[in-house]
Amino acid sequence: MKNFFVPEHAVMDFEFYDNKKVQMHFHQNVELFFLLEGKGTLFLDEGEIALDTGSYFVVNANRRHAFEAEEDVLYICLHINFNILNFYIDMNRVIFMCDSNAVKHDTDKKIRDSLTKMINCYFAKSGTGQVHLTTFYYELLDILLNSCVVYGDDERFSSRKSAEQDRLNRIVNYVYSNYHNEISLNDLADQLFLSTTYLSKYIKDRLGMNFTDYVNNIRLYHAVEEVRGTDKKMTHIAMDNGFPNITAFNKAFKKIYDMTPMEFREREKHNHEKAGNDVAKNAQISQKARSYLKNQEEQHRIPEGAEQEIQYVFADAYEQSVYNKYWNKLINIGYMSDLLLSDSQQHVVFLKEKLHFEYVRFWDIYGEALHLNIAEHGESYNFGTMDKVFDFLHQNGIYPYIELGFKPLMLVESLDGFLVSKEREILFQSAEEYDAFLRAFLKHYANRYGIEEVEKWKFEQWKDTRLTDNNFQGYFELFETAYQAVKSVSPNIQIGGGSIHRSYDEPIVENLLVQWKKRMMYPDFITIYSYPYKTGDAGQAIDRRRSQNPDYLREQIETVRDILTRIGMHVKELHVTEWSMTVSNRNPMNDSCYKGAYVMKNIMDNMGKADMLGYWLGSDIFSQHSDTTGILNGGVGLLSRDGIKKPSCFAYEFMNHMGKYMIGKTGNTLVTSNGKDNYFIAAHNYKQPGYKYYTIPENEINIQEMEQYFDDLKEKEISCQIKNVRNGSYRVRVEKINVLEGSALDEWIRLGKFNSLTVTDVEYLRQISIPKVNMWECRVTDSVLNFESVLNANEIQYIQLTYCF
Numbered sequence: 001m002k003n004f005f006v007p008e009h010a011v012m013d014f015e016f017y018d019n020k021k022v023q024m025h026f027h028q029n030v031e032l033f034f035l036l037e038g039k040g041t042l043f044l045d046e047g048e049i050a051l052d053t054g055s056y057f058v059v060n061a062n063r064r065h066a067f068e069a070e071e072d073v074l075y076i077c078l079h080i081n082f083n084i085l086n087f088y089i090d091m092n093r094v095i096f097m098c099d100s101n102a103v104k105h106d107t108d109k110k111i112r113d114s115l116t117k118m119i120n121c122y123f124a125k126s127g128t129g130q131v132h133l134t135t136f137y138y139e140l141l142d143i144l145l146n147s148c149v150v151y152g153d154d155e156r157f158s159s160r161k162s163a164e165q166d167r168l169n170r171i172v173n174y175v176y177s178n179y180h181n182e183i184s185l186n187d188l189a190d191q192l193f194l195s196t197t198y199l200s201k202y203i204k205d206r207l208g209m210n211f212t213d214y215v216n217n218i219r220l221y222h223a224v225e226e227v228r229g230t231d232k233k234m235t236h237i238a239m240d241n242g243f244p245n246i247t248a249f250n251k252a253f254k255k256i257y258d259m260t261p262m263e264f265r266e267r268e269k270h271n272h273e274k275a276g277n278d279v280a281k282n283a284q285i286s287q288k289a290r291s292y293l294k295n296q297e298e299q300h301r302i303p304e305g306a307e308q309e310i311q312y313v314f315a316d317a318y319e320q321s322v323y324n325k326y327w328n329k330l331i332n333i334g335y336m337s338d339l340l341l342s343d344s345q346q347h348v349v350f351l352k353e354k355l356h357f358e359y360v361r362f363w364d365i366y367g368e369a370l371h372l373n374i375a376e377h378g379e380s381y382n383f384g385t386m387d388k389v390f391d392f393l394h395q396n397g398i399y400p401y402i403e404l405g406f407k408p409l410m411l412v413e414s415l416d417g418f419l420v421s422k423e424r425e426i427l428f429q430s431a432e433e434y435d436a437f438l439r440a441f442l443k444h445y446a447n448r449y450g451i452e453e454v455e456k457w458k459f460e461q462w463k464d465t466r467l468t469d470n471n472f473q474g475y476f477e478l479f480e481t482a483y484q485a486v487k488s489v490s491p492n493i494q495i496g497g498g499s500i501h502r503s504y505d506e507p508i509v510e511n512l513l514v515q516w517k518k519r520m521m522y523p524d525f526i527t528i529y530s531y532p533y534k535t536g537d538a539g540q541a542i543d544r545r546r547s548q549n550p551d552y553l554r555e556q557i558e559t560v561r562d563i564l565t566r567i568g569m570h571v572k573e574l575h576v577t578e579w580s581m582t583v584s585n586r587n588p589m590n591d592s593c594y595k596g597a598y599v600m601k602n603i604m605d606n607m608g609k610a611d612m613l614g615y616w617l618g619s620d621i622f623s624q625h626s627d628t629t630g631i632l633n634g635g636v637g638l639l640s641r642d643g644i645k646k647p648s649c650f651a652y653e654f655m656n657h658m659g660k661y662m663i664g665k666t667g668n669t670l671v672t673s674n675g676k677d678n679y680f681i682a683a684h685n686y687k688q689p690g691y692k693y694y695t696i697p698e699n700e701i702n703i704q705e706m707e708q709y710f711d712d713l714k715e716k717e718i719s720c721q722i723k724n725v726r727n728g729s730y731r732v733r734v735e736k737i738n739v740l741e742g743s744a745l746d747e748w749i750r751l752g753k754f755n756s757l758t759v760t761d762v763e764y765l766r767q768i769s770i771p772k773v774n775m776w777e778c779r780v781t782d783s784v785l786n787f788e789s790v791l792n793a794n795e796i797q798y799i800q801l802t803y804c805f
Contacts, residue, residue: 006029006079006080006081007225008081008083008222010081010134010137011080011081011084011134011137011138011141012078012079012080012081012137012140012141013078013079014076014077014078014079014118014122015076015077016074016075016076016122016285016286016288016289017074017075017076017077017285018072018073018074018075018284018285018288019067019073020040020068020069020070020071020072020073021066021067021068021069022066022067022068023066024043024064024065024066025064025065025066026062026063026064026065026172027061027062027079028061028062028082028172028173028176029061029079029080029081029082030058030059030060030061030079030080030082030085030096031058031059031065031077031078031079031080032056032057032058032059032077032078032080032098032115033051033056033057033058033059033067033075033076033077033078034055034056034075034076034077034078034115035051035052035053035054035055035056035073035074035075036053036054036074036075036076036292037053037072037073037074037075037292038053038069038071038072038073038074038075039051039052039053039069039070039071039073040067040068040069040070040073040075041067041068041069042057042059042065042066042067043065043066043067043068044059044063044064044065045063045064049099054100055100055101056098056099056100056111056115057098057099057100058096058097058098058099058144058148060095060096061082061091061169061172061173062168062169062172062173074285074288074289074292076115076119078115078118080141080144082173082176083176083177085141088145089145089149091173092169092170092173094149094150095149095150096144096148096149096150097148097149097150098111098144098148103147103148104147105549105550105551105555106549107143107147107148110143110147111140111143111144114136114139114140114143115140117136117139118133118136118137118140119292121133121136122289167192167202168206170191170192171188171192171203174188174191175188175214175215175218176218178242179215179218179219179222179241179242180219180222180240180241180242181242182242182244183215183242185199185200185211185212188211199211215242216243216252217256219241219242219243219252220241220252220253220256222241223237223238223240223241223243223249223253223261224253224257224264226240226241227253227261227264227265227268228264228265228268234246234249234250234261234262237249237261249261309714309715309716309717310716310717310719311666311667311668311669311716311717311718311719312666312718312719312720312721313664313666313669313671313681313718313719313720313721314664314720314721314723315663315664315671315679315720315721315722315723316663316664316722316723316724317663317673317679317722317723317724317725318723318724319663319664320661320662320663320673320675321661321662321663322660322661322662323658323659323660323661323662323672324607324608325356325655325656325658326607326610326611326612326613327603327606327613327615327652327655328355328356328357328358328652328655328656329357329358329359329612329613329614330357330358330359330360330361330401330575330577330612330613330614330615331351331355331357331359331360331361331614331615331617331618331638332360332361332362332577332578332614332615332616332617332618333347333348333360333361333362333617333618333619333622334362334363334617334619334621334622335362335363335364335367335409335622336362336363336364336365336367336370336386336389337364337367337369337370338362338621338622339360339362339389339392339393340369340385340388340389341621343621343641343643344619344621345392346643347618347619347621347639347643348360348392348393348396348398348618348619349396350639350643351618351619351638351639352396352397352398354653354656355638355649355652355653355656356656357398357618358398358399359398359399359400359401359458359612359614360393360398360399360400360401360618361400361401361402361403361460361577361614362400362401362402362403363402363403363405363407363462364407364409364424365386365402365403365404366406366424366427369385370385370386371384371385372385372386374427374428374437381437381440381441381444383441383444383445387448390445390448390449394449394453399456399457399458400457400458401457401458401459401460401577401614402457402458402459402460403459403460403462403577404438404459404460404461404462404482405461405462405463405464406423406424406425406426406427406462406464407424407462407464408421408422408423408424409421409422409424410422411585411623411625412583412584412585412586413584413585413586413698413699414584414586414697414698414699414700415533415545415546415583415584415697415698416697417697417699419585419586419625419627420625426464426466426467431477431478431481434478434481434482434485435481435484435485438481438482438485438486439485439488439489442454442485442486442489442490442493443489446489446490451489451490454489454490454493455490455492455493457493457494458494458495458496458525459482459486459493459494459495459496460495460496460497460499460527460575460577461475461478461479461482461483461495461496461497462497462499463475463497463498463499464478471511471515472511472512472515472516473515475497476515476516476519479495479497479521479523480519480520480521482495483495483521483523484521494524494525495523495524496523496524496525496526496527496571496573496575497523497526497527498512498513498516498523498526498527498528499527499529500512500526500527500528500529500560501528501529501530501531506559506563509559509560509563510563510566510567513526513560513563513564513567513569514567514569516569517567517568517569522569522570522571523571524571524572524573525571525572525573525574525575525611525612526560526564526571526573526574526575527575527576527577528556528557528560528574528575528576528577528579528610529576529577529578529579530552530553530556530557530576530578530579531578531579531580531581531582531583532546532547532549532552532553532581532582533545533546533547533583534547546694546698548688548689548694550601550686550688551605553576553579553602553605553606554602554605554606554609557574557576557606557609557610558609560574561574561609573611573612574609574610574611575610575611575612575614576606576610576612576613576614577612577614578614578616579602579613579614579615579616580615580616580617580636581595581598582636582698584634584636584698584699585620585622585623585633585634585635585636586623586627586633586634586635586698586699587634587636587698587699587701588632588634588701588702588703588706588745589634589689589698589701589706589709590634590635590636590637590646590648591632591634591635591640591646591647591703591744591745592647592703592706592743592745592746592794593647593737593738593739593743593745593746593794593795593796594647594687594689594706594710594794595646595647595648595651596646596647596648596650596651596684596737596743596794596796597647597651597684597685597686597687597794597795597796598648598686599615599648599651599652600651600654600655600682600684600686600796601668601684601686603651603652603655604665604667604668604670604682604684607665615638615648615652616636617635617636617637617638618637618638618639619637619638619639619641620633620635620636620637620639620640620641621637621641622635622637623635623636623637624641628641629755630753630755631644631748631754631755631757631762631765632644632646632744632745632748634698634699634701638652640744642762642766643766644744644762644765644766644769645744645766645769645770646743646744646745647737647742647743647744647745647796650737650742650771650796651684651796653798654682654735654796654797654798655670655682657680657682657798657800658670658672658680658682659672659673659674659675659678659679659680660672660673660674660675661673661674661675663679663722664722668683668684668685668686668716668718669681669682669683669718669720670682670683671720671722676803677725677726677803678800678801678802678803679722679725679785679800679801680798680799680800680801681720681797681798681799681800681801682796682797682798682799683718683789683791683796683797683799684791684794684795684796684797685715685716685791685792685793685794685795685796686794687710687712687713687793687794688710688712689709689710690709690710690711690712691711692708692709693709693710703745703749703753704749704753706739710793710794712793713793714793715790715791715792715793716790716791717788717789717790717791718788718789718790718791719786719788720785720786720787720788720789721784721785721786722784722785722801723783723784724783725780725783725784725785726780726783726803727780727781727782727783728779728780728803728804729777729778729779729780729803729804730777730778730779730780730785730801730802730803730804731775731776731777731800731801731802731804732775732776732777732778732787732799732800732801733773733774733775733799733800733801733802734773734774734775734789734797734798734799735771735772735773735797735798735799735800736771736772736774736791736795736796736797736798737771737772737795737796737797738772738791738792738794738795738796739792739794740772740792741771741772742768742769742770742771742772743769744765744769747765747768747769748765751765771798777804785801787799787801
């Protein structure tokens with residue numbers, strides 16, 4: 001903001017503003033602009049930045065900027081003292097790159113937490129309160145210097161900092177550093193190796209005033225605060241700020257303020273007495289600031305030693321958007337032959353009827369158990385066993401999502417341990433054989449069920465590393481063979497691929513998509529596999545191959561989206577065909593409340609980002625092996641082998657119960673409505689595992705000491721307010737899953753963790769592994785519905801608010 005003064009001794013300072021328009025200006029101090037309410041546009045020489053509520057952006061030193069908004073706004077401008085910054089780092093060799101739309105999640109959270117603590121101290125910016133506030137200033141400065149600074153040897157530095165901008169910075173920094181001394185245009189010209197004539201014209205063109213006026217403006221910028229806020233003699237103020245005498249000071253001051261310094265001081269004293277002791281000079285802004293703090297400060301501040309966090313949730317029944325259940329379109333089930341098993345079929349029917357999954361994804365369609373007789377291709381393919389699978393799906397209204405390829409048989413217990421690991425032989429000797437099989441396959445089922453039915457099926461061509469190279473040419477040729485075969489039967493049948501996973505870093509993903517864009521045949525959808533792992537070394541104290549990023553899935557989807565946009569590749573849909581927090585089917589976390597919170601968190605976080613989100617897997621039947629002697633064995637399934645619902649299953653069930661319209665959303669809470677005075681809320685208290693979790697192989701997690709793997713076990717209170725609701729009585733019904741209520745793993749532990757249970761005992765465990773239900777009634781008289789609920793660590797809740805007639 002223009003004319004904002006940071007005291008020389010202060011590292012930074014900030015103020016609230018509600019101006020809808022701020023003219024183009026610049027200053028030496030670095031500025032963090034934080035829009036608290038409303039929308040607006042920040043104008044920079046290099047472009048425009050659209051800002052929404054909650055957006056922030058750092059404007060570098062001496063960069064011209066302006067702000068405009070069409071609606072009412074509230075924002076803070078936080079200025080960081082250039083001279084103090086320059087004491088810590090050479091400001092001529094760095095720039096800040098800090099945009100809330102681009103910074104990493106953990107950095108964004110730290111910045112917001114720090115800003116929130118500062119803002120909450122706004123009305124205590126004096127005395128000991130200033131000392132407390134200064135600690136937050138240095139906390140923010142530490143975050144920015146460690147996470148948002150680009151140095152001179154970084155190519156982004158040169159791309160953001162032109163030679164002209166560098167010259168302008170040197171001019172401004174020279175004046176700011178020497179304004180209190182006697183300085184001349186000749187001195188500056190000598191420093192820049194320029195003629196005085198050229199430099200004088202350059203300054204007038206770039207700064208809009210001649211050199212003398214610019215120097216006097218800087219001197220006045222510092223002097224005016226001493227005139228306003230001290231009883232210091234005017235002669236001393238003039239000399240301390242570089243004016244040669246009191247006459248020159250009075251002349252320069254009157255030119256800007258239309259009065260002498262002494263007249264200005266008397267006016268300010270009168271205005272201060274009239275305004276009282278309110279910190280904010282403008283009463284309207286002060287009231288806005290107080291109102292903002294009243295609504296926000298408790299949401300972010302956790303009292304020292306407290307064991308509970310508070311999350312405020314605001315929703316408006318009039319502000320509706322369609323709630324798209326993108327997450328229950330697809331579920332993975334395993335090998336195609338698994339669908340011949342009666343218990344697998346029972347689980348699939350449950351997933352369809354109770355959770356409303358539309359597609360079941362499976363692979364290994366060439367397995368021995370299916371008796372295809374590929375070796376004797378031609379007219380003798382045997383689809384008889386396959387028919388049983390597809391008949392079952394067809395009869396239950398379930399569509400197949402078929403992965404094509406010879407994917408290895410694999411059952412993982414840890415990153416370094418496999419219970420099963422067997423490559424599949426590629427049975428087709430040529431592209432022509434593959435083409436012939438696919439055409440025969442599709443024609444067979446088009447004749448069996450009708451082409452309209454088969455057109456609803458989806459096919460994914462798996463990327464077999466044995467058939468490709470660094471430029472993916474072998475994969476593209478394989479895909480195009482499948483593409484042509486599928487489209488020859490009907491152009492409406494969809495086929496996609498890519499199998500993008502995070503062992504591919506961003507340049508590899510971009511190379512894959514750039515090369516694909518050059519081909520004639522585009523996929524109908526791009527597929528992603530998402531498991532939170534990265535490249536790294538084994539055998540260390542902490543397994544750095546297991547990512548500790550809680551937003552791994554979201555960032556992976558956004559990376560692929562960004563690349564597709566950047567290269568101009570237009571693909572209809574983006575499918576995450578496999579995702580989970582682990583590839584291990586022997587990790588007890590899969591059976592725990594943590595997994596339920598993890599599933600709900602990722603469903604909420606990725607709304608609107610992917611078209612399908614295919615959880616891996618639906619059932620623990622896939623992971624049955626000789627060592628699965630327990631009732632629960634750490635499998636990734638939503639259902640145990642006995643059909644017992646795990647917390648992850650209830651996460652899907654809770655999300656499935658939500659209303660048709662979304663009316664509010666925060667990081668951990670979603671509020672929906674059916675449009676008929678009933679409201680439905682899902683909430684989680686997800687906790688990221690701590691350091692100890694990553695020091696132990698996944699199959700060695702102690703299921704009876706789960707809490708030791710988390711550093712943060714604080715409860716979270718959600719305080720929800722829904723505006724514009726119908727007045728009257730509402731029945732509040734809360735369903736919850738936590739370690740004390742409804743978690744199958746914890747109930748099994750309380751039963752003694754016996755591996756061998758009778759049929760009656762298994763049924764009992766199934767019956768008690770259900771949500772705990774609480775109910776009460778609340779009354780609305782002012783069209784605003786308020787209620788609170790508390791969640792334990794890794795608890796999930798489903799809350800139904802039903803209008804009582």
